[in-house]
Amino acid sequence: MRVTLYAPDIAREAYPGQFVHIFMPPEHRDHMLPRPFSIFGTNRHTGELAVLFEIVGRGTALLAGTDPGSSWRLLGPLGRGFPVLQPGSLLVAGGMGIAPLAFLAASTTIPRTLIYGARTADQLVCPRENLELPGLTVYEVTDDGSRGEKGTAVDLFSRLVEGAGAVFACGPRPMLAAVRSISNRAGIEAWISVEERMACGIGACLGCVVPADGGYKQVCRDGPVFRAGEVIIDE
Amino acid sequence: MNETKEQPQNEPELKINLGGIILNSPILAASGPLGYGHEYRELINFDPFGGIIVKGISLEPWSGNPPPRLAETASGMLNAVGLQNPGLVQFMEKDLPLLRDAGPKLIVNIIGCTPDQYTGVASRLDRAGGIDGLEINISCPNIKAGGMAFGTDPRSTYRVVSAVRRKTKLPLLVKLSPNVTDISIIARAAEEGGADAISLINTLSGMLIDIDQKKPLLGNTFGGLSGPAIMPVALRMVWQVAGEVKIPILGMGGINSADDALQFIMAGARAVALGTGLFYNPGLAESIKTGLVKYMRKNNINTLGQIEGIAR
Numbered sequence: 001m002r003v004t005l006y007a008p009d010i011a012r013e014a015y016p017g018q019f020v021h022i023f024m025p026p027e028h029r030d031h032m033l034p035r036p037f038s039i040f041g042t043n044r045h046t047g048e049l050a051v052l053f054e055i056v057g058r059g060t061a062l063l064a065g066t067d068p069g070s071s072w073r074l075l076g077p078l079g080r081g082f083p084v085l086q087p088g089s090l091l092v093a094g095g096m097g098i099a100p101l102a103f104l105a106a107s108t109t110i111p112r113t114l115i116y117g118a119r120t121a122d123q124l125v126c127p128r129e130n131l132e133l134p135g136l137t138v139y140e141v142t143d144d145g146s147r148g149e150k151g152t153a154v155d156l157f158s159r160l161v162e163g164a165g166a167v168f169a170c171g172p173r174p175m176l177a178a179v180r181s182i183s184n185r186a187g188i189e190a191w192i193s194v195e196e197r198m199a200c201g202i203g204a205c206l207g208c209v210v211p212a213d214g215g216y217k218q219v220c221r222d223g224p225v226f227r228a229g230e231v232i233i234d235e
Numbered sequence: 236m237n238e239t240k241e242q243p244q245n246e247p248e249l250k251i252n253l254g255g256i257i258l259n260s261p262i263l264a265a266s267g268p269l270g271y272g273h274e275y276r277e278l279i280n281f282d283p284f285g286g287i288i289v290k291g292i293s294l295e296p297w298s299g300n301p302p303p304r305l306a307e308t309a310s311g312m313l314n315a316v317g318l319q320n321p322g323l324v325q326f327m328e329k330d331l332p333l334l335r336d337a338g339p340k341l342i343v344n345i346i347g348c349t350p351d352q353y354t355g356v357a358s359r360l361d362r363a364g365g366i367d368g369l370e371i372n373i374s375c376p377n378i379k380a381g382g383m384a385f386g387t388d389p390r391s392t393y394r395v396v397s398a399v400r401r402k403t404k405l406p407l408l409v410k411l412s413p414n415v416t417d418i419s420i421i422a423r424a425a426e427e428g429g430a431d432a433i434s435l436i437n438t439l440s441g442m443l444i445d446i447d448q449k450k451p452l453l454g455n456t457f458g459g460l461s462g463p464a465i466m467p468v469a470l471r472m473v474w475q476v477a478g479e480v481k482i483p484i485l486g487m488g489g490i491n492s493a494d495d496a497l498q499f500i501m502a503g504a505r506a507v508a509l510g511t512g513l514f515y516n517p518g519l520a521e522s523i524k525t526g527l528v529k530y531m532r533k534n535n536i537n538t539l540g541q542i543e544g545i546a547r
Contacts, residue, residue, distance in 0.1 A: 030491045031310040031463050031514050075278070197305040199312065199514045202278065204270030206290075207305040208318045215298045216319065221274075 001052055001064045002040065002127065003118050008047030010076045014039050016104035017081025017193055017225040020049065023073035028062060035059040036198045036220070038099040039077065041106060041130070049074075051089050052099040054125060078201055079224050080167055082191055087111055089216070090164035093178055094118070094171020098126040100193050100225075101170055109135045113160065114208035117153030117171075121146035154178040169193070171234060180228040190228035194219050239285035248303035248538045249524070251285070253506050254290055254483055256340055256368045256429030258285030261527070261539055262496070262520050264328035265487050265508035266290055266370060266410070266479050267316075271330040272337060275517065283520040288434075288462035289330070291372050294355045294382040301454035305471050309342045311462025311489070315455035318346050318372075327363055335365035342408065350398045363461040363473075371396060374412030374437035386437075389538050396428030397455065398521040407483060410434035411476075415466075417458040418472050419479040428503040432453035434485040434508070436469045462511040470502050473517055477503025477544055491499055491515070493526020500547035502537035519537060 012018060018039055024032040040052040053059050066072070089227060091114040093101040096119030098116055105114055118124045120142055131138050140148025141156050145177050145179060155174055161182055162166065167190035171180040176192045183190035196208040196219040210217050210231040217223060223231075249260045266288040269275045281287070296332055298523075299319025320326070334341055347353040353371060360366055373386035373395055382458045385391040395512045396409055409460045411418055413436040422433050425518040438459025442451040451457075469488020477484055486504030490496055491512040527539075536542055 003384065014506065023516070030512075031515070033307055033312060034515050051305050197303055197307075199305055199314070199511075200270075200274070202274040203275040204272075205314075205514070206299060206316050207314060208300070209302050209304060209319075211301065216302070 001055065001060070001110070002047050002050055003053075003063055003066070004050045005074065006047055007049045007074050007076075007203055010074060011042040011047050011049045012044055012082070014049065015081045016107050017100050018077040019200070019224060020072050020074050020076035021049070021078060022059075022063065022073070024062065025070075026061065026073065032059060033199055034201060035063070035077070037203055038224075039103055040099045040229065041103050047220050051091060052096070052102070052126065054115070058166050068173070070103075075201060079220055080222065082193070082225050084108075085110060085112055085168070086165045088163070088165030089113070090155055090167050091115065091156070092157050092167065092169040092171065094175040095123055096125070097169070097171030097175075097193070100172075100197060101168065104168060105131065105136050106133055109133070111137075112128060113137045113139070115139045115141065115156045115157065115160065115163075116148075117141040117151050119143045154182070157183035158182055164188055167191065167228075177233040180233055183228060184203050190230050191225055192231075193225045193235075194223050194231065241302070245537055247528050247529065247536060249285075251505055251539055253406075253409065253482075253485060254285075254368070256342070259341055260524060261500070261506040262523055263288060263342070263485065263506060263508040264513065264520070265337075265510035266372065268513045271326070272334055273330070275513075276337065279517045280521060281338045281447060282390075282526040285506065286340040286342055286367070287334070287337060288342040288344055288370055289334065290320060291318045291324055291344040292320055292326045293318065293346045293356050293381065294323050294352045296325070302455055302547055303452060304458075306452050306458070308441075308443070308460065308462070308465060310461055311464035312514075313453060313458035313460055314438070314451045314460035319457060320346075321518060323359055327359070331363060331365065333452075340367040341365065344370045344372050344373045345399075345414050346409070353395055354398050354402045357399045357404040360403055366405060368431075369403060370408040370410050371399055372410050372437070372484035374410050386414050386421060389490050391405060392421050393428040394425040396425050396430055399527045400429030404430045408432045408434045410437055412437050413468060413472055419475050421502045422476040422480050426482050426531050430482060431483050432485055433480060433506070434487065435476060436465070436472050436488045439453055439465055439468065443482040450475065460499060461489065461493050465489045466491070466495060471496055473499055473504050474502040474547070477547065490523075491519070493523045493530060496527060497542070500543055503547060505539075505543060
């Protein structure tokens with residue numbers, strides 16, 4: 001699902017890797033938490049902001065079923081996103097992890113490579129036109145080979161990591177753990193975007209944390225993008 | 236039609252006295268959701284709050300529980316943050332100076348594993364200045380040692396409360412756990428120990444299981460249930476405790492509207508605190524305040540004292 005929202009203030013400021021907190025409509029607001037969504041893209045001229053998601057629960061079902069023209073309360077842009085891309089960057093997206101990486105890929109025209117993997121072809125939900133970008137090379141990979149190469153994003157990543165300028169990844173935890181350790185072995189700087197359940201979204205409630213040396217980091221405020229060495233991701 | 240001269244109506248008075256703390260509004264922020272207040276200050280207007288109760292502070296920093304710490308439930312949420320906090324020294328140096336001029340009265344929630352740890356925090360905060368009251372947390376369900384253990388036994392409750400009482404002249408609230416057989420016994424022990432007010436309720440202990448992982452969903456296995464799901468339980472406990480103690484009650488648990496707040500006041504609460512509702516709607520205090528004033532005007536109520544415990 002892709003939903004485009006008119007939010008000029010957020011669209012103007014947001015950069016790749018940041019997220020928005022979407023509050024539930026009034027009839028649900030008294031018993032449902034706001035939901036964090038990675039920003040999929042912005043258009044500063046039209047003031048539009050897009051989010052890309054799959055329906056996984058009540059919040060995403062409500063957003064998917066919304067009527068065009070309806071109003072939603074948003075808070076953002078939130079969190080710390082990706083640094084600026086350098087030539088030869090390697091982007092690794094697993095499943096819905098494509099959302100922030102498509103935004104990152106679209107932020108420049110320098111040569112860069114995207115590995116986009118999922119279990120099956122129908123889980124490669126990002127519209128093709130969003131990845132048809134000057135200077136961007138895209139490798140698709142699916143577990144069952146129904147689109148692109150047969151295998152996993154990590155398989156492909158192991159093959160392409162040599163010589164990469166830097167690594168930027170978002171996807172399931174096991175994928176992030178593998179990307180983290182492979183990049184570390186190759187001596188290449190890696191940035192990973194971490195997902196966690198959130199409540200406040202602004203760093204107050206300490207509900208969303210990821211283990212780090214000597215304690216925890218807050219995903220909503222210290223992240224969601226971390227230098228791979230900053231956090232501990234269990235394999 | 237003849238001109239009818241309307242009776243000049245006084246603006247309803249929302250000011251209350253909560254155990255010696257004079258609050259301009261009976262609406263407080265419960266300990267936890269707002270953290271130490273800094274982030275929310277940039278987001279919402281603090282004026283509708285009579286007081287802010289900041290997240291639990293211990294003598295030393297606590298790292299908290301492993302993630303996941305949160306899960307949404309039917310009309311509520313489970314959390315097992317585990318009282319992560321920067322410790323007393325950092326709180327006094329970094330957080331307190333920024334909170335002193337926030338507007339609402341400042342109440343600091345204090346936590347510990349032993350009575351000495353509670354009194355250590357209390358005596359330092361007593362001298363800190365700019366703090367209007369302390370709330371002793373003897374009820375957090377999310378840590379294995381201490382916390383709730385003190386709040387489930389009347390003798391331990393008395394021991395901790397009286398020990399803290401000797402160390403501070405600040406108004407003292409005691410926050411009770413609902414995870415007990417009879418909350419009124421604990422409330423009486425807190426009153427006898429020298430509490431100036433009772434806060435209730437803390438979260439209800441609960442859990443969820445992730446059926447794909449076949450494991451407990453929360454990193455801590457158990458967490459505390461909050462939100463509208465627990466409101467009737469909280470209301471019942473406020474009702475029970477109000478019949479047992481003479482000190483005022485700060486009612487909380489799933490309050491999400493002015494109607495909810497009025498029910499707590501009519502059950503015997505002097506004031507109410509908001510928690511999970513602030514996640515749903517950061518502007519909740521404002522709308523509750525507006526709703527309270529509207530209700531008071533409509534029913535010719537000048538002060539909240541006129542309806543405190545009126546349903547009893």
